[in-house]
Amino acid sequence: MDISVSxxxxxxxxxxxxxxxxxxxxxxxxxxxxxxxxxxxIIATWNNLPASIAESPDLVSFKRGLATTRF
Structure with missing residues (x-):
């Protein structure tokens, strides 16, 4: 079940x-x-993500971006 973001x-x-x-x-x-x-x-953490991670086209690239980026 998805959580309604709005x-x-x-x-x-x-x-x-x-x-x-x-x-x-x-x-x-x-x-x-x-x-x-x-x-x-987590909202502050999300807002501080680089655009390349936050705007990832799919879950696999999102996870890969998190694993390879230092914050």
């Missing part, structure tokens, strides 16, 4: 620092407990 994530604006076109707005959190959990923290 239900949980909002597209990023041009003001975010991501260098690719598939970016998301960070979630606002009221507690540090939630802020450092997986879901909110």
């Amino acid at each position: 239900k949980y994530l909002s597209p990023g604006s041009s003001r975010t620092r991501a260098n690719h076109s598939i970016k998301f707005l960070p979630l606002s959190t009221s507690t540090s407990y939630y802020r450092h959990s997986f879901f909110p923290s």
Whole structure:
């Protein structure tokens, strides 16, 4: 079962620092407990990916890009 991206994530604006076109707005959190959990923290990680990885045409090239790139 797929997760509905539009239900949980909002597209990023041009003001975010991501260098690719598939970016998301960070979630606002009221507690540090939630802020450092997986879901909110992974948005920052995703937005910092290089365009060559984030815009990969398929899962195989996405995984290959992650395995060969240092962050």
